[in-house]
Amino acid sequence: MRFTAMGMNQRRLGKYELQERLGSGAIGEIWKAFNTQQRRYVTIKIIPVNAQTSDDFTPRFYREAQMLAALRHPDIVSIQDFHMSQSGSEAYIIMDYVEGPSLADYLSTTAHMGKIPPPAEIVRLLAPIADALDYAHQRSVVHGALRPAAILLGKADATSPSPGEPKLTDFGLNHIQNPLALPLDSVSYISPEIAQGLASTNRSDLYALGMILYEMC
Numbered sequence: 001m002r003f004t005a006m007g008m009n010q011r012r013l014g015k016y017e018l019q020e021r022l023g024s025g026a027i028g029e030i031w032k033a034f035n036t037q038q039r040r041y042v043t044i045k046i047i048p049v050n051a052q053t054s055d056d057f058t059p060r061f062y063r064e065a066q067m068l069a070a071l072r073h074p075d076i077v078s079i080q081d082f083h084m085s086q087s088g089s090e091a092y093i094i095m096d097y098v099e100g101p102s103l104a105d106y107l108s109t110t111a112h113m114g115k116i117p118p119p120a121e122i123v124r125l126l127a128p129i130a131d132a133l134d135y136a137h138q139r140s141v142v143h144g145a146l147r148p149a150a151i152l153l154g155k156a157d158a159t160s161p162s163p164g165e166p167k168l169t170d171f172g173l174n175h176i177q178n179p180l181a182l183p184l185d186s187v188s189y190i191s192p193e194i195a196q197g198l199a200s201t202n203r204s205d206l207y208a209l210g211m212i213l214y215e216m217c
Helices: 057-069 103-112 119-137 184-189 202-216
Strands: 016-025 028-035 040-048 079-084 090-096 151-153 166-168
Touching: 016 040, 057 079, 057 090, 103 151, 103 202, 119 151, 119 166, 119 202, 184 202
Parallel strands: none
Antiparallel strands: 016 028, 028 040, 040 090, 079 090, 151 166
């Protein structure tokens, strides 16, 4: 498969048809795309390499992507594939598509309604995330950029007011990109050691999870 740097009007990357931009920012763009060979929807994260400051980005990207693609857990969004463009100006991570809002969207909606999630709902949403983190930590994988926007909630049952099942995404973002490049609304979840420019550890993820729990309560 040949991946070239994406032009402004380009709507296709190899076998993937880009259909909807789900988000963008300092860390790149996220697209809903269609795999024309497997006939299924996927999510593609497009990372601009020219925004990176490290000269070893390409080998680091492949090393981290291979490690993350090996994670197989029901509450972690699986990575299907990853590529670099021929020009080397963009990196692509292809993941399972999760239809539904993020935990950040859910918290924003409940806040505007003046509501606080009930304890049982908090446990239902965060216990699987804690289990996913434990699974990753046992395999020496640190998330490093845990925040509500990195927790996707699958499509909810039409008869239930509760959001869908949580899935964790953006694993290893701190190794591929500078976590301090995250949006300002994500800074609250960055642990002190990451803010000081030190390497993230398992405790960094626990700090972020604790901040999310505090916010939900």
